[in-house]
Amino acid sequence: MYWNPKYECMPREEIKQLQLERLRLTLERAYYNVPHYRRIMQEIGFEPEDLKSLDDLRHLPFTSKKDLRENYPYGMFAVPLSEVVRIHSSSGTTGRPTVVGYTKHDINVWSEIMARTLTTAGVQKSDVIQNAYGYGLFTGGLGIHYGAEKIGATIIPVSGGNTKRQVMIMKDYGTTVLTCTPSCSLHIAETIEEMEILKDELKLKIGIFGAEPWSENMRREIEERLNISAIDIYGLSEIIGPGVAIECPYKNGLHVHEDHFIVEVIDPKTGEVLPPGERGELVFTSLTKEALPMIRYRTGDISRIIEEPCPCGRTSVKIGRIEGRTDDMIIIRGVNVFPSQIEHVLLEVGQTEPHYQLVIDRVGYLDVLEVQVEVSEKMFSDDVRSLEMLSKKIQNEIESTLGISVKVKLVEPKTIERSEGKAKRIIDKRNI
Structure with missing residues (x-):
């Protein structure tokens, strides 16, 4: 099922030619309208007409979140503010917020991309979509919303929070598609069970989850508890919002909309471009944005490029599921640790709930x-010896996976803080 087969099934050579043409226009827009881009291109002696092939892109400097903050609020815009019809921004909890703008053309393009994205996931005009992503300055809610309306599906703009109300709406309004973060979906599943609502009382069939890394084991957990097909979606505000890439029902990678975005994977330490299949940091270049063109934007997300053809017939490259972030990677005694690695072990072992936190502290000079x-409720009511055996088993499996020693603390059900949005997995008590 395709929304726009012309671009979704375009031959590879035609995709590359289209990308080259659109990249030239993007570089011109950035060079002549954004002082930051003009300055960094001039520093390396590069002008838009120097672009002869897609390979030339790797000669250009990266764009980072720091660049957006240093040009706060509108310094990276390539159009006058009078042409910007919408602004989104980050929370700014770690400094100045990053500000993104959209022209009317950008909103129309985004709506088209999201219609394509939702269709790829299996959404149809007849579906009822419960959109539990946050509305407002966060791009998730309105991004999904506009795509759903473009398709003609029924959209319930419930936003996040009030989980019991979410469940009531889901049951009474006949929701068939749930969109939210994966951790939020598990919170909803838990509430459904607490309210003693049976799976066959719901009409849910598809879940579209993103905004945080989640493992294959968590997917299985969500699918089992909600009786749905769980689809991974990827996006980020700086590039457009949700809809940069999406899984099809084959779930063998996320299709990148290459007529609108160029994806690279780099070594996060050296900046060297890595070949397809190698794991590194995702870098995106926008090809059709007017208000905020992004050239080689470093996402901080860890993944890989997949070139193998997909049985669904789409010809775009895919990216693997996000394995973590360069900035939520924990370094423990010289070892790089991602929360998703530990999540994988916990769900593999079983007998626990999919709620966990990683607490890092420094004892003397040693990180712990x-x-x-x-x-689970059932496991918690077991004898002490059973709990000790489970704790030891989890510890052994994590240590085997990570190659470092860890402490495991089993806690009572429902004592780890739940999140309506992105789950807070890491508590770092070190003074570093």
Whole structure:
């Protein structure tokens, strides 16, 4: 099922030619309208007409979140503010917020991309979509919303929060598609169970989850508890919002909309472009944005490029599921650790709830990692010896996976803080 087969199934050579043409226009827009881009291109002696092939892109400097903050609020815009019809921004909790703008053309392009994205996931005009992504300055809610309206599906703009109300709406309004973060979906599943609502009382069939890394084991957990097909979506505000890439029902990678974005994977330390299949940091260049063109934007997300053809017939390259971030990667005694690695182990072992936190502390000169994980109601009522055996099993499996020693602390059900948005997985008590 395609929304726009002309671009979704375009031959590879035609995609590359289209990308080259659109990249030239993007570089011109950035060079002549954004002082930051003109300055960094002039510093390396590069002008838009120097672009002869897609390979030339790798000669250009990267754009980072720092660049957006240093040009706060509108310094990276390539159009006058009078042409910007919408502004989104980050929370700014780690400094100045990053500000993104959209022209009317950008909104129309985004709506088209999101219609294509939702269709790829299996959404149809007849579906009822419960959109539990946040509305407002966060791009998730309105991004999904406009795409759903473009398709002609029924959209319920419920936003996040008030989980019991979410469940009531889901049951009473006949929701068939749920869109939210994966951790939020598990919170909803838990609430459904607490309210003693049976799976066959719901009409849910598809879940579209993103905004945080999640493992294959968590997918299986969500699918089992909500009786749905769980689809991974990827996006980020700086590039456009949700809809940069999406899984099809084959779930063998996320299709990148290459007529609108160029994706690269780089070594996060050296900046060297890595070949397809190698794991590194995702870098995106926008090809059709007017208000905020982004050239080689470093996402901080860890993934890989997949070139193998997909049975669905789409010809775009895919990216693997996000394995973590360069900035939520924990370094424990010289070892790089991602929360998703530990999540994978916990769900593999079983007998625990999919709610956990990683507490890092420094004892003397040594970093200590404690994994706090909720046990199930049934397991918590077992004898002490059974709990000790489970704790030891989890510890052994994590240590085998990570190659470092950890502490495991089993906690009572429902004692780890729930999140309506992105789950807070890491508590770092070190003074570093």
